[in-house]
Each structure stands twice: as C-alpha cells, then as structure tokens.
Amino acid sequence: MPAASDAARAVAPLCECGPVRIDSSDLPVAVTWIGEDDADPAVVLPGGACRGPEYLGDLAGLGSTRPLVVLHPRGTSRTGGLSRGWWTDAEDVAAVIDALGLEAADLVAHSAGTRLALAAATRFPARVRTMALVTPPAMWLTGSAYDGDDLVVDREDPVVAEAIRSLMEDGDGDSEEEFRETFLRQAPASYAHWTTVEQEHARVGAVSLASDAAWFQDIPEDVTQRILAAEMPPALVVGGDRDVLTGVRPVLDYAAALGAQVEMIEDCGHYPWVEQPEAFRRVLGEWLARIS
Numbered sequence: 001m002p003a004a005s006d007a008a009r010a011v012a013p014l015c016e017c018g019p020v021r022i023d024s025s026d027l028p029v030a031v032t033w034i035g036e037d038d039a040d041p042a043v044v045l046p047g048g049a050c051r052g053p054e055y056l057g058d059l060a061g062l063g064s065t066r067p068l069v070v071l072h073p074r075g076t077s078r079t080g081g082l083s084r085g086w087w088t089d090a091e092d093v094a095a096v097i098d099a100l101g102l103e104a105a106d107l108v109a110h111s112a113g114t115r116l117a118l119a120a121a122t123r124f125p126a127r128v129r130t131m132a133l134v135t136p137p138a139m140w141l142t143g144s145a146y147d148g149d150d151l152v153v154d155r156e157d158p159v160v161a162e163a164i165r166s167l168m169e170d171g172d173g174d175s176e177e178e179f180r181e182t183f184l185r186q187a188p189a190s191y192a193h194w195t196t197v198e199q200e201h202a203r204v205g206a207v208s209l210a211s212d213a214a215w216f217q218d219i220p221e222d223v224t225q226r227i228l229a230a231e232m233p234p235a236l237v238v239g240g241d242r243d244v245l246t247g248v249r250p251v252l253d254y255a256a257a258l259g260a261q262v263e264m265i266e267d268c269g270h271y272p273w274v275e276q277p278e279a280f281r282r283v284l285g286e287w288l289a290r291i292s
Contacts (some may be wrong), residue, residue: 006122023274030076031070032069032070033067034059034063034069034070036069037067039066042068042107043064043107044069044108044113044115045110046072047113049115051206052204055205056110059280062284068108074211082214084217086115090122091118095163095279097256106123107120108284113134115137117133118131121233122226125233130233130236131236133236133239135239135246136251138246141257142253144254146250148244151243151244153193154243157194163186163189166182166186167189172212176208176210178209180207188202189244191241191274192242192243198275201274228257235255237260239264239265240264240272241265251264265280282289
C-alpha cells in the first residue's frame with residue numbers, strides 16, 4: 001500500500017467555508033458550499049443512494065482548486081422527504097444550477113450520484129457543461145460482465161471476506177435497522193484496504209432503506225437507450241483498480257460508451273478521496289482546472 005499517514009488520509013468534515021451564494025427560498029434541496037474562490041463552483045452529487053453527503057468530507061481538499069456546491073438529495077436529513085427517482089430528481093440539479101446563476105455547470109458525481117448526473121445531462125443538455133463521474137456503477141448502462149471477483153483485495157482478512165460474501169449473497173434487509181447493519185457489514189468490501197481510516201469513514205453519512213428504494217422508483221424503461229443516444233458533454237470517469245463494487249472492465253466500457261476520458265487510480269476501491277487522496281486531488285484538480 002502506498003505510504004500515507006493516517007493524518008493525511010483522514011476524512012475532513014463537510015464544511016460551509018464560504019458564502020452560500022444560493023438565496024432562492026424555494027430551492028427544493030439543501031446545499032453545502034466548500035471553498036472560498038470566486039470562480040464558478042462545480043456541483044457535487046453524492047451517492048448512496050441518498051447517503052448523507054457528509055461521507056464526501058471535503059473531497060481531499062478539492063475545494064481549494066475549485067469551489068464546490070454539494071447537493072443534499074431528497075431523502076437525506078438536511079433536505080428531507082424522499083427521492084422521486086433519480087431520473088425525476090435531475091430537475092433538482094437544474095434548479096441548483098439556476099439558483100447559482102450559471103448557464104451550465106460542471107458536475108462531480110460519485111457512485112449512485114453518477115446516475116443523477118447522466119439524467120441531468122440527458123434531460124437538460126444545455127445546463128451541464130462537463131461531468132466527472134467517480135467510481136460509477138456501470139453494468140446497468142452497458143451490460144458488461146462483472147469482473148470484481150478477480151480484483152486483488154484483502155480477501156484473507158476474515159472481515160473483508162465476510163463483507164464480500166454478504167455483498168454477493170445477502171439482501172438489503174427488511175427494516176431500517178437491518179439496512180444499516182447490512183451496509184456496515186458490507187462496507188469492508190468497498191475499499192482496497194480496511195484500516196482505521198476506512199473503518200471510520202464507513203460510519204460517516206446516514207443511509208436509509210426508504211430513501212434508497214425511492215431513488216430507483218419511476219425510472220423510464222428505456223432509460224439506458226435515452227442516455228446512450230444522448231449527446232453527452234465532455235466527461236471524465238474515475239475508477240479504482242480494486243473497486244469490488246463496480247469491477248474494472250464495466251467501468252472502462254462505461255467510459256467508452258459515454259465517449260469519456262478515463263483514469264484508473266491504483267490500489268484504490270470505491271472511495272478514492274479517502275484511499276488515495278493525493279492521486280484523487282491531482283486527477284480531479286487537473287480536470288476542473290482545465291475546464292474552468
């Protein structure tokens with residue numbers, strides 16, 4: 001594992017460091033501002049689905065490169081309610097872009113949030129300038145075969161082995177308590193390594209069975225065809241070469257299908273800003289600096 005101190009890899013809290021220049025009283029979602037630069041912010045879409053975006057921390061200090069506005073999706077504590085489904089919730093992304101006074105925004109999306117980014121780019125193409133799609137679930141879009149069983153992770157660790165078994169065999173649970181317990185039991189499979197840093201990070205950001213289920217409701221049957229037929233904006237796909245959740249080949253195929261640039265971060269699972277913060281900050285920082 002590349003040398004990195006726990007202090008350097010610690011998860012910084014999601015903060016409101018600068019003025020939140022969104023004053024629309026009817027904005028349907030809460031947002032958090034990170035960074036103090038006067039440049040137009042990038043809009044960040046968390047995953048989960050509908051996991052409390054506190055798990056993003058400060059994205060390894062990415063806000064020092066470009067200010068970030070983090071959306072709190074419907075179904076998270078600060079916004080409340082439930083998602084109307086990620087296809088419909090693309091309207092919330094457009095509302096945030098409007099409230100920021102931007103003609104078009106650069107999106108940074110993680111995991112399940114990449115679906116929301118693709119929905120926004122498909123439904124509101126004039127409003128999305130670019131996308132950075134971080135560790136996206138990919139098989140649903142391309143139909144690629146899963147290759148996560150072949151990835152090198154700490155399978156000899158019994159906690160990791162149980163997490164992988166649970167991920168492949170167990171359901172989500174039938175209650176909110178069971179859903180949270182299952183999420184935590186499977187969390188060790190989400191990272192390339194299971195050190196104290198990853199263990200602490202796994203507990204950040206509330207998850208909800210009801211919110212997760214709502215995220216996937218009322219999705220058009222032909223959604224993949226609509227997305228693949230759309231003219232996508234310039235995009236960067238960032239994957240982890242040890243991401244058991246997504247696999248590697250599906251992510252590469254996903255990037256190819258979107259005509260996107262792809263960067264695979266080494267010795268990394270599903271959360272590159274936690275596991276490989278320097279590499280993540282370099283890759284995303286260069287992307288955002290180039291397009292700003």
